[in-house]
Amino acid sequence: MAQCKKAGTKTIVETLQTKGYRLTTGRIALLELLLEAGRPLNVREILESWKGHPLNQVTLYRALENLSDTGVINRVDLNTGTARYEYTPNKPHHHHLVCTKCDVVEDVESCTVSTLQKKVLSGSRRFKSIYSHNLEFFGICRSCAK
Amino acid sequence: MAQCKKAGTKTIVETLQTKGYRLTTGRIALLELLLEAGRPLNVREILESWKGHPLNQVTLYRALENLSDTGVINRVDLNTGTARYEYTPNKPHHHHLVCTKCDVVEDVESCTVSTLQKKVLSGSRRFKSIYSHNLEFFGICRSCAK
């Protein structure tokens, strides 16, 4: 994991540099937390995980925005009421499966939507381009089903 | 359109009744507005469309929640910052194509995700059931592309 972080960090610095962003100690703490969590966290969860406070809440919001900007992390909306952020440098394009009782989230990697995306674009007179899509599945996990 | 409304209203009353909800004048005004708009509106847009105020903002929030409950309207999140609601009784299952510059929204009716949904469920050990999915496409419309 430290190794993974080290290897990842190098590229991340470069990625941030292209937008003039700096990889500060607070942002490193944030990225490490998201990496370890392995699932999308919201602001409240991030702040609660931090006993010391590597980043103030306001700064955290700004860091999340900047890092999302560069694609190092990804903002997802899973209908849980607040935005969530996930660490993405080591992850391929994927979607999510969300339990609407306990909010547990599972990644879904099989994505056949890219071909669908082309069809959708060719079926639209009004749109010039489509550059992304969101696909989330909602269901009930086994432990909530009991 | 008046005809469409009349025909629709009958069923809507019945739909609401099953949950003990009433179809009040304010809610009728809301449904008419959403029907005429033909696209998902957020709370601010609804209130601005109403010169007189058929429903107070607070009541509007409650009405939107109740009506969503019954499926007469549908709440959608299009990453535009606030929840949007669309009139659905006359609409088949569909998705959306959103321009991220001007927020114009187009319906996408071809949905092949139901089969994908089954695959996703069978690929998950943790989940017992999947009952819905969100799929939204993001792009740039032709007039914003100029």
Added chain:
DNA sequence: ATAACTATTGCAAGTAATTTGCATTAGTGT
């Protein structure tokens, strides 16, 4: 129709998420 029952409404206030302005601090390149 009318009365009784209960959902709906509006007001005032509250909560939670997110943003902004500004002075101070910390990274980065030379």
Added chain:
DNA sequence: ACACTAATGCAAATTACTTGCAATAGTTAT
């Protein structure tokens, strides 16, 4: 080590949305 500029924290503001409660309007049974 110096200069330049992004990042940070504080206080305060904004925005979306919710809650409690008394008054009102819709529905059902008579």
